[in-house]
Amino acid sequence: MPRPEADEVADRDAGTSSPVPFGQFIVKVHGRCNLACRYCYLYEGPDRTWRSRPAAAAPAVLARAAERIAEHAAAHRLRHVALVLHGGEPLLAGPDRLGALADRVREEAPAGCTVHTTVQTNATLLTDAGVTELARHGIRIGISLDGGLAAHNTQRVDHAGRPSWPAASRGARLLADHHPDAYAGILTVVDPRTDPLEMYESLLTLRPPALDLLLPHGNWTSPPPGLPDLTDTQAGPGSGRSTPYGDWLCTVFDRWWPAAGRETRIRLFEECIALLLGLPGATELLGLDPLDAVVVETDGSIEQVDSLKSAYDGAAATGLDIFRHTFDDALQHPGVAARQAGAGALADACRACPLLHVCGGGHYAHRYRAESGFTNPSVYCADLERLVRHVAARLAEATAGDPP
Template sequence: MSEQPAPFRQFIVKVHGRCNLACRYCYLYEGPDDTWRERPAAAFPEVLDRTAARIAEHARTHGLKALSVILHGGEPLLAGADTLGRFTALVRDRAPKGCAVRAVVQTNATLLTEENLTTLARHRIGVGISLDGGRAAHNTRRVDHAGRPSWPAASRGARLVADRFPQSYAGVLTVVDLDRDPVETYESLLALRPPALDLLLPHGNWSAPPPHRGGTGTAYGDWLCAVFDRWWKAGRRETRVRLFEECISLLLGLPPVTEALGLEPFDAVVVETDGSIEQVDALKSAYRGAASTGLDVFDNSFDEALRHPGVAARQAGVEALADRCRACPLLAVCGGGHYAHRYRAGHGFRNPSVYCADLQRFIRHVAARLADASVVPSAPEGGAP
C-alpha cells in the first residue's frame, strides 16, 4: 500500500434520502442497515454549502484536474431540479481554477419532465437512469409505495431524455437478474438508446448470498457472457457497456476506472443528508453501520476520511485480499471483485468475492474472445504476403 492515500475523485452526495419507489429488492431500504431512518429526508442548505466547500478544499489540497459529483438518494429529484442545479453551481464556483467538475444525477426516471430536464441541462448535469430492463415486464418489482407499477412514468422519462435531451443522457444502470433472459434484457435496453450501460451484480455476500446463488455454479457469469457475446458480435457500436470495456482494458494491461474490477485504489466517498461522511452504500448490504466513518463535513475534511481504516482497506490493493485471491492468475483483472461482495460475518472482508466463480467464468470468456480476435489468418498460398 502506498504511504500516501489516493485522493477522492468521486463525491456521491445524498441530496435526498428517501425514494418515491419501494422496489422489493432494494438493499438500501430493505437491507440490514436502517440508519437512513435516523437522517433527515432532504439535505439542508447548510449541509450542501459545507459539502461544496469540502469538495473544493479536497480538490485544492490534491491539485485535482477533474472530479465527479454524483447527485444521489433515495431519489435525488425529490429535492427538486433547482436544488441540484444550485448545489452543482456551488461546487463549480468553489472548485480551484483548472479543475473540471462533471455532475450526474442518478434517478429512477419517474420524475423526469421537460421542465426538470431543462433545468438539469442548463446546469450541465448528466442524467443516469436506473431500470431493471427496457420493458414493463422487466420492472414488475419496481413499484411505488402503494404498489403501483413505476414503468409507465419511468419509460416516459427515459424516452424524453433520449428524444429531447440526448446531450444530458449519461446512460442506464441495470442490476443482473437471473429471472430475465440476458439477451432480451440487453436488447430491450438498447431500445431506450443509452449512450452507456452499467451491468451490476446484485449486492450480496457469503452471509447473505445474492438471489439464486448456491453451490459453485456460474449462473451470473453465464448471464454476463451471453450479453457480452451479443455486444461483441455487434462490433460494440450499439452502446458502451462499462463492465465489458473495463474487463477488456484490464486484459490489455490498461488501468481500470470502476470498482467492479482491477486493483486501482478506490476513490469514491459519500455525503449523507445530515452531512455524515460515509463509505459507499454497497457496504450497507453487509451489516448496519458498515459504511460509517464517524466523520461529517462540518467538523472533518475528506483528507481525514482518507485515513479512516475502512477507506484505507479499500485502497490497500493486493494487501487487503485473501490469500486465495493473491495466488489467482486472474488477480490483476478481477482485483478480488467488489469489496462489499467479499464480506462474511465473523471474518470481515478479507475473503474472495461471493461471485468468485462467476467472475472467473466471465473474465476467461472475454479473454478467449480477445484471443480469437487477435489471430491473423495466414495468407493463402500464392497470395499477397
C-alpha cells in the same frame, strides 16, 4: 489517464502507497425514495442508519459539502472531480436545488479543476422542464431500470404497490428522444432469471449511450438470488460451482462484442478488456485500482459508499462529518485504507489467482462474511472467473490473425 509505472503498481498492490485522493463525491441531496423496490439493499437491507437522518439535506449541508470538495480538489491539485447527486431519489429535492448545488461546487472549485456532474434517478419524476433545467446547469442524467420492458420492472413499485414502469419508461424516452446530450446512460442490476438477450435488446430500444451492468449486492452471509447455501469450499477460484451470473453476462457479451461501442458502451465489458490488455481499470467490480469515491449523507456525515450497507448495519459509517472533518481525514479511515490497499487487502486465494490483476478480488461488499469480515474472495468469484476467461478467449480470437 496515464498508466502508473510498474514500481507504483507494486507499491499499491502491497498496500504501501500513499492514500489516493477522492475524485468522486456522492452527495445525498435527498435520503428518501418515491419507490419501494422489493429488492432494495438500501431501504430493505440490514442497514437502518437512514431512518434517523433528515429526509433532505439542509442548505448548510450542501454549502459545506461544496466547500469541502473544493478544499480537497485544491489540496491535491485535482484537474477533474465527479459530483454525483444521489439519494434515495434525488429529484425529490427538485431540479432547481440540484442545479444550485452543481453551480456552487463549480464556483468553489479551484482554477483548472473541471467538475463533471450527474444525477442518478429512477426516471419516474423526469419532465421536459426538469430535464431542461438540469441540462442548463450542466447536469447529465443516469437512470436506473431493471430492463426495457414492463415485465422486467415488476419489482420496482411505489409505496402503494403500483408499478413504476409507465412513468419510468416515459422519463427514459424523454431523454432519448428530446435530450440526448443530457443522457448519461442506464444502470441495470443483473437478474439471471431473465433472458439476457431480451433484456439487453430491450434496453437498446431506450438508446442509452452507456450501460452499467451491476451484480446484486449479496455476500457470503446473505447470498444473492440463485446462489444459496454457499460453503467455504466454494470460496475461491476453480471451485466448480454453477455460474448463473457469469453465464448471463457472457451471453450479453457475445451479443455486444461484434458491434462493441457502436450500439452502446458497456462499462463492465470495456473495463475487463482494458485490464486484460494491461491498462488501468475504473470499476468497483474489477481490477486493483484504489477506490476514490466518498459519500456525504443528508446530515453531513462522511461515509463510505452505499454498497457496504448491504453487509450489516452501520458498515459504511466513518464517524466523520463535513462540519468537523476534511475529506483528507476520511482518507485515513481504516475502511477507506483497506479499499485502497490493492492486493494487500485480499484473501490468500485471491492473491494466488492468475486472474488477480483483472478480477481484483471482485467488489469489496461482495466479499463480506460475518465471521471473517471482508478478507474473502467475492461471493461471485466463480462467475467473475467465468466472465474474465470468456472475454479473454474472445479477445484472443480477435487478435489471432497473422502479423503483417
